[in-house]
Each structure stands twice: as structure tokens, then as C-alpha cells.
Amino acid sequence: MANSLAIQDATVRSAFVALFLQWGTTGAIIFVAYRTPAVELGCSSGSHLIYGIVATVSWLVLVFSNLVSHEIMQRLEVQDKRSTRSLSGLAVITRLKGKAPAIVNAAWLIACSVMEDIGTLQTCCRCATDAFQFHENGWTSVFKDVSDLGNVAEGTWIGGFLWSITVCIVVAAIFAYRVNGEQISLD
Secondary structure (H helix, E strand, C coil): CHHHHHHHHHHHHHHHHHHHHHHHHHHHHHHHHHHCCCCCCCHHHHHHHHHHHHHHHHHHHHHHHHHHHHHHHHHHHCCCCCCHHHHHHHHHHHHHHHHHHHHHHHHHHHHHHHHHHCCHHHHCHHHHCCHHHHHHHCCCCCCCCHHHHHHHHHHHHHHHHHHHHHHHHHHHHHHHCEECCEECCCC
């Protein structure tokens, strides 16, 4: 029983490390998109925010599915077959319901990245003027060129880059941490 609690505890800790990594890197890109011209919530920062929210919902459902699967295995180990059939169905359904938005989210992220690379999010009037947030009070810079906008955004880009690097270093340190003198194995 103590071994089961240790496994569940490790599962929950690992899940929160994954959530920290996901929001640490997603938060950095939302920060950069939010703070660079046109400033505030627009298509770029909004699309990354949607990605983060959907990824978190998927994470919640998959962690729940993992815990249900673990409970099923515990019941089967002690030959307790009560309600394992309904729990097994719940585990499968939640696994599918957790992976489906993750797959759609991956396609969303790729589509948003392609649209940013080809400049779609900078040519659309709604994207370039933050009309999503400010509606008819949206604005756009008319007399600034790319170098001026780059100078304004340089500090934000550096901050976002350092933010994501720091999150990655913290997660790498967590994975490299030794528990009871033994290195954590990913096997």
C-alpha cells in the first residue's frame, strides 16, 4: 500500500512538473506576443492563450485518466473485481477525451506558427490593430517601419527568451534530482 501511494505521489508530482513546463513556455510566448506591437490581447497572444487553456484541460483529463487506471490496477492486484468494468470504461473514455483536444491543439499550434511565419497575423486589420480587444478603438502604427518596431520589442523578446530558458533549466534540474541517492530513471 505504501508503494502504491509513492507511485501516485510521483505521478501527481510529475504531472505538475509537466504543467509548470507547459505554462512556463506558453506563458513566455503569451508575454512576448502581448507586449510587442500592437500591444495588448490580439490574434497572436490570443491564439497562444487558447493553446495554453486547451492544453491544461487536456492535462487535467489525462491526469484523471491515469489515476483511474492506477486504481483499476490496484483492485486487480488484490483480486477485487468490484466495479473495475465501469472504471475501465471511464479510464478509456477519459484517455480518449484527453488526447483528442491535445491532437487538435497540436494542429492549432502548427497552424498559428505557420500564420505568424508567413505574416498573416500582421496583415489582418483585426490582428494588426488589436480590434479583438479594443473593437472600434483599436489602433495601428502607420509611420513606423520594421526596425522601429524591432527596437521597441527587443527587451520583451530577450525577457521572454530568458523566461523560457529559466523554466527549462528548472525542469531539467528537477529531472536530474536524485531521490534517496538514486537517479530518477525514465525507463
